[in-house]
Amino acid sequence: MRHLILSCLGWYALTGLGLAQGQLPGPAQGGTAGDYKSSTAEGAADRLFNVNSDSVDLENGTMQWKGATMNLGNTRTVRARFERYLAAPTDNGDMKRYVAILDQIQFLLSPQSLTKDNYYRNQQEAFNLLFKAAEFEFDADGCLTIASQVQKAWRMGNEYKNIEVTLNQLEILRKAQESVIINRADRVEEANAERMQGKDGKLISKGSTGTTELGYKVKDEARTQAQMLAQGAKLTTIGLKAKLEFQSQMVAFLMARRYRHTLVTSAFYRVVFNASNQDVVVGAKEVKEFFPVSDFVPTLESVDLLAREAIKDVGKGMQTVDDLAKQEELYGAFERLQETFFLGEFEPPVMLYPQEKKRQMLALWKDLRELQRLGDERDLASVEAYVNKVRGQARDFPGAPVLSKVSNAMNASNMSLLAAKAAALAGDNAKAETALERATKIWPQNPGVKEFANQVVSRQDTLALKIPEFDRLMAEAKWREIFNKKLEYALALAQDKERSEKLRKVVNRVGELDANIQKASMLAAQNNPYLAWDVIVEAYKTESDDLVLAKTRSDIAPLVAGYAQLIGRAEKLEKEGAEAAALAAWLAAQDLNPASPACGAAVKRLAHSVAASAVISPAGVVPAPPAADDIPAPPSK
Amino acid sequence: MSKINPLFFALGIPVVVIVILVTIVVPRMGGGGRFAGLTPFSVEAYRRDWGTLQGNSYRLECQVEQQLAFVEGSGRVLAVKPIGKDSVGRIPVFIPAGSADSFEVGQRFKCKLRVTRDLLVVEALERF
Numbered sequence: 001m002r003h004l005i006l007s008c009l010g011w012y013a014l015t016g017l018g019l020a021q022g023q024l025p026g027p028a029q030g031g032t033a034g035d036y037k038s039s040t041a042e043g044a045a046d047r048l049f050n051v052n053s054d055s056v057d058l059e060n061g062t063m064q065w066k067g068a069t070m071n072l073g074n075t076r077t078v079r080a081r082f083e084r085y086l087a088a089p090t091d092n093g094d095m096k097r098y099v100a101i102l103d104q105i106q107f108l109l110s111p112q113s114l115t116k117d118n119y120y121r122n123q124q125e126a127f128n129l130l131f132k133a134a135e136f137e138f139d140a141d142g143c144l145t146i147a148s149q150v151q152k153a154w155r156m157g158n159e160y161k162n163i164e165v166t167l168n169q170l171e172i173l174r175k176a177q178e179s180v181i182i183n184r185a186d187r188v189e190e191a192n193a194e195r196m197q198g199k200d201g202k203l204i205s206k207g208s209t210g211t212t213e214l215g216y217k218v219k220d221e222a223r224t225q226a227q228m229l230a231q232g233a234k235l236t237t238i239g240l241k242a243k244l245e246f247q248s249q250m251v252a253f254l255m256a257r258r259y260r261h262t263l264v265t266s267a268f269y270r271v272v273f274n275a276s277n278q279d280v281v282v283g284a285k286e287v288k289e290f291f292p293v294s295d296f297v298p299t300l301e302s303v304d305l306l307a308r309e310a311i312k313d314v315g316k317g318m319q320t321v322d323d324l325a326k327q328e329e330l331y332g333a334f335e336r337l338q339e340t341f342f343l344g345e346f347e348p349p350v351m352l353y354p355q356e357k358k359r360q361m362l363a364l365w366k367d368l369r370e371l372q373r374l375g376d377e378r379d380l381a382s383v384e385a386y387v388n389k390v391r392g393q394a395r396d397f398p399g400a401p402v403l404s405k406v407s408n409a410m411n412a413s414n415m416s417l418l419a420a421k422a423a424a425l426a427g428d429n430a431k432a433e434t435a436l437e438r439a440t441k442i443w444p445q446n447p448g449v450k451e452f453a454n455q456v457v458s459r460q461d462t463l464a465l466k467i468p469e470f471d472r473l474m475a476e477a478k479w480r481e482i483f484n485k486k487l488e489y490a491l492a493l494a495q496d497k498e499r500s501e502k503l504r505k506v507v508n509r510v511g512e513l514d515a516n517i518q519k520a521s522m523l524a525a526q527n528n529p530y531l532a533w534d535v536i537v538e539a540y541k542t543e544s545d546d547l548v549l550a551k552t553r554s555d556i557a558p559l560v561a562g563y564a565q566l567i568g569r570a571e572k573l574e575k576e577g578a579e580a581a582a583l584a585a586w587l588a589a590q591d592l593n594p595a596s597p598a599c600g601a602a603v604k605r606l607a608h609s610v611a612a613s614a615v616i617s618p619a620g621v622v623p624a625p626p627a628a629d630d631i632p633a634p635p636s637k
Numbered sequence: 638m639s640k641i642n643p644l645f646f647a648l649g650i651p652v653v654v655i656v657i658l659v660t661i662v663v664p665r666m667g668g669g670g671r672f673a674g675l676t677p678f679s680v681e682a683y684r685r686d687w688g689t690l691q692g693n694s695y696r697l698e699c700q701v702e703q704q705l706a707f708v709e710g711s712g713r714v715l716a717v718k719p720i721g722k723d724s725v726g727r728i729p730v731f732i733p734a735g736s737a738d739s740f741e742v743g744q745r746f747k748c749k750l751r752v753t754r755d756l757l758v759v760e761a762l763e764r765f
Contacts, residue, residue, distance in 0.1 A: 573755075578754070578755040579755070580687075580731070580754070580755040580757065581683075581684075581755035583714070583729045584684060584728050584729055584755075585684065587726065587727045587728065587729060588684065588725075588726050588727070590727075591727060603705060603716075604705070607705030607714045607716075607729065608705075608706040608708070608714075610706065610714050610729065610756065611706035611707065611708040611711055611714045611731070612711055614711055614756055
């Protein structure tokens, strides 16, 4: 998304420059110019934890603007500067008047106001206004720098004129010397001709008088020419130096994001230098970096346009900040303020942002930094609390994706911890160590890790104590006590297969007993105490020592006193051999609890036994009763 | 024309009917039937202490509830419900194999019970 937005802005600027290489992207491809807001909360969360994707990259101290990277300085400096801006009191001053002065300077130097008559007067007037502008605090003496640069250019102009005068004088001298040389040469030639002709007109001899002087005169002329060349070179150097210094200052202002000073410098440059020097030579490489287009040629106009675009973007950015803050979308406002600050921190709208609003942003900034720190340190438990705190300040803060990631990380850590525990129980120490390391890496402060570590440390001690204790309880058939400590024994006996098997049986046994107790309790609660008693009686046959069963039995017994008494008597009679009487008792019990499987089974069993064992003659003669010794003692009354 | 006085018929027939009724119904209303001479069986006493009833014969009026067991050559065990004010549930009685009677659920009969050890043996019975 960030790339799309910046791409749109970059294309917009390029189109304005007439350098666009393609068409404007449609609305679906990005937001409108000046609307920096991200469209998804996910993107915002990513930016929070991934500084590389920010428009303002605080980690590298750079800022993406119009498709290019601005270098803001090192990380700490960038953070400190923004924090200092939020914490510092707002600058006082008449911003409108300051801006008006700068605009007046530009107007005085603009082509529409400059004429032959006022050419120098306007320059001087604009120059004077520079000192007035420098009186404002937020100018930071930038105008004084421009003034000194202009003054230097003017001084160089004077020097240039002096050199031109010198050059003209040298030219006059050179021409005089040249005429002297010609004159001397003519005279020498005439003298030689007279000497060579006799009276009859014949050649007498050859001679060369006056050549020495001529040689000196030629040397003088050559020296003069050399001086002229030197002066010419000096002239060129001075002109180039003045131009380069001016351009350097202009680009320096642009790089420092002092856009209004850039515009003023540019305006002065236009009038101080002639039209043949309008290409930006110094700093062209830096300016080119603003536009990653291969055939881009930096000019004064392109520098101007960059500065004006930046000023416009800053103004629109601050409007967006205000609008978002009014809608209580503080997080969005904060993001826009941060971007706008780094784009134009020296722009008046940024510098005059109200202090109380900056304080609000500062509190949010600190919380966001703390949240990021917690995320970096993977203090996941604290992240949730901080997300809620930030949400309290900025309702538009995209906390859900953050919390989702935190939850996922916690789950992953806990899963690894479980794997470590399982591996440790299985005796695979290497795997356990790897899983524990993974769990710790994901969530270093996972409380389960510490707990697990303590368990591992104390395991050897536990083993030494638990095994004898387990053996003793097994010998004493205290199943319930073993069951109550089943997890401890499971850990301690994990490597002992024989004891583990015993433990498993005990756990199953008590588990089944507990299920029966639970069933009896449920039946009793459903107003069916007789069936509940049946369950209890059945369980009691094998688990008569179990305290929980005994307690349940005593709880239910009062509800089924008659029934229990009948069953008790029936069992006693049966043991004594009085099967018919026992059968009568079972029938009486069954009358109370017709659905009882125990009663049904007992009745069936005893009836068959009585029928089979009754020795009665077919004639109905009753056999003699057994001897008195065989008669079992009847139940006491 | 009959020489018997019609008045004789008018008074004789009702008298005969009344006599017959008295002969048949009154003994039944008395509850004993042919076992009227026996002591009624006390279920409570049996359940409480069957030892004190050993060897005794009692009269029991009951209704068949269920046949609990049947052993060829030995007999059958019935669960019967005593009829009376103090009916307190079912008791098992033993019908020896020699009995030619058939027993269906719901049948009512009077019987003579003998307490043999703890076993209630039906020695004789009549339906009603």
